Amino acid sequence: MISKTPSLIRLSKSCLSEAEKHAVMAVLDSEFLGMGEEVKLFEQELSAFLGRPVACVVNGTAALHLTLQACGIGRGDEVLVQSLTYVASFQAISATGATPVPCDIDPETLTLDWRDAEKRITPRTKAVMPVHYSGGVGKLDEIYHFAKSCGLRTIEDAAHAFGTKYHGQLVGSFGDIACFSFDGIKNITSGEGGCIVSNDEEVMSRVRDARLLGVEKDTEKRFQGQRSWDFDVTAQGWRYHMSDIMAAIGRVQLQRFPELAAKRQKLARYYDRKLSQLSFVTPLAHNYQEVVPHIYPIRLTDGTSRTSLRQDLLDFGIQTGLHYQPNHCLSFFAPSPNYKLPVTDRVYPTLMTLPLHPDLSTEQIGLICDRLSKLLKT
Numbered sequence: 594m595i596s597k598t599p600s601l602i603r604l605s606k607s608c609l610s611e612a613e614k615h616a617v618m619a620v621l622d623s624e625f626l627g628m629g630e631e632v633k634l635f636e637q638e639l640s641a642f643l644g645r646p647v648a649c650v651v652n653g654t655a656a657l658h659l660t661l662q663a664c665g666i667g668r669g670d671e672v673l674v675q676s677l678t679y680v681a682s683f684q685a686i687s688a689t690g691a692t693p694v695p696c697d698i699d700p701e702t703l704t705l706d707w708r709d710a711e712k713r714i715t716p717r718t719k720a721v722m723p724v725h726y727s728g729g730v731g732k733l734d735e736i737y738h739f740a741k742s743c744g745l746r747t748i749e750d751a752a753h754a755f756g757t758k759y760h761g762q763l764v765g766s767f768g769d770i771a772c773f774s775f776d777g778i779k780n781i782t783s784g785e786g787g788c789i790v791s792n793d794e795e796v797m798s799r800v801r802d803a804r805l806l807g808v809e810k811d812t813e814k815r816f817q818g819q820r821s822w823d824f825d826v827t828a829q830g831w832r833y834h835m836s837d838i839m840a841a842i843g844r845v846q847l848q849r850f851p852e853l854a855a856k857r858q859k860l861a862r863y864y865d866r867k868l869s870q871l872s873f874v875t876p877l878a879h880n881y882q883e884v885v886p887h888i889y890p891i892r893l894t895d896g897t898s899r900t901s902l903r904q905d906l907l908d909f910g911i912q913t914g915l916h917y918q919p920n921h922c923l924s925f926f927a928p929s930p931n932y933k934l935p936v937t938d939r940v941y942p943t944l945m946t947l948p949l950h951p952d953l954s955t956e957q958i959g960l961i962c963d964r965l966s967k968l969l970k971t
């Protein structure tokens with residue numbers, strides 16, 4: 594008999610300090626909760642970190658939606674995207690009227706297989722959306738080369754990859770356009786939230802207007818503490834701006850990022866070491882000098898029933914996750930009933946995500962790995 598753990602080990606959680614609470618209280622005390630000084634400062638600080646212009650929005654899905662729209666993508670267009678991603682990537686594309694075209698993945702990195710994507714190009718294809726699954730970017734330089742040679746825009750879904758480096762450069766500091774999510778459990782959070790990063794000033798200008806219902810130059814007014822009373826609207830807009838409450842949380846998290854990132858990296862390395870002793874479990878092969886992991890997925894290589902394993906772990910107080918149900922299997926996005934993506938179809942049933950967040954301890958990881966080891970041997 595193995596004794597049960599006294600409390601639940603959560604799959605993910607927000608990790609907040611007193612500083613975030615003080616920052617929120619200061620905004621509440623100011624009696625201005627909308628988009629103002631805090632959002633302006635958060636954008637400036639993110640921009641200094643990433644070395645490029647940044648626009649903050651209400652969440653990562655909105656960041657992708659606005660970016661696609663700002664690139665002129667809409668009805669009749671197609672966007673290549675890996676099927677193994679959160680449904681947010683697909684919904685953001687379909688929100689523009691365009692069609693998300695589900696593509697297969699590289700079996701090692703679980704990121705977009707551009708060779709598969711290449712086969713799916715049609716005259717309607719306008720963009721490719723690589724998803725930085727779990728925080729790693731795969732062979733991003735090959736994807737950029739592919740996109741360039743096919744005349745496609747590259748919109749990086751970098752929701753998982755805040756702080757990750759590729760060849761020593763921060764994701765978002767190079768390339769076409771990157772979109773981050775700052776939801777409650779991401780590498781940094783602003784409660785909900787997200788941002789768009791690009792050197793393309795035309796795209797950024799459209800994004801800034803479209804996040805504020807299309808009201809031209811409303812961002813400038815709000816950053817001066819003013820409102821627009823006399824304005825024009827020339828394009829579809831959305832109520833997608835970030836609030837000062839969110840930005841206040843995000844600013845503290847950005848300051849704490851070195852500490853938060855180091856914890857995620859240390860914990861993932863510890864998992865790697867412990868799991869290397871289990872022959873039936875394969876983690877993703879990330880270089881945690883560069884990758885800041887958002888999640889810690891593993892592959893079960895011996896045909897173990899994922900469902901019963903997850904239940905057994907939960908009975909022991911360990912939450913797990915599934916990242917993600919492939920989108921080509923969802924009724925709304927399935928291009929046809931027998932649409933096949935051989936790697937995704939083979940890999941997804943073997944995937945399971947173990948707990949990872951900065952408040953997790955190495956002792957808890959030891960417990961998770963011991964429990965996994967015992968369950969997989971019985």
Ligand SMILES: Cc1ncc(COP(=O)(O)O)c(C=O)c1O
Binds near residue numbers: 652682724
């Ligand atoms: C891969 C991916 N893309 C986009 C999003 C959307 O971000 P948000 O939840 O901030 O809208 C998420 C959120 O989890 C995600 O995992």
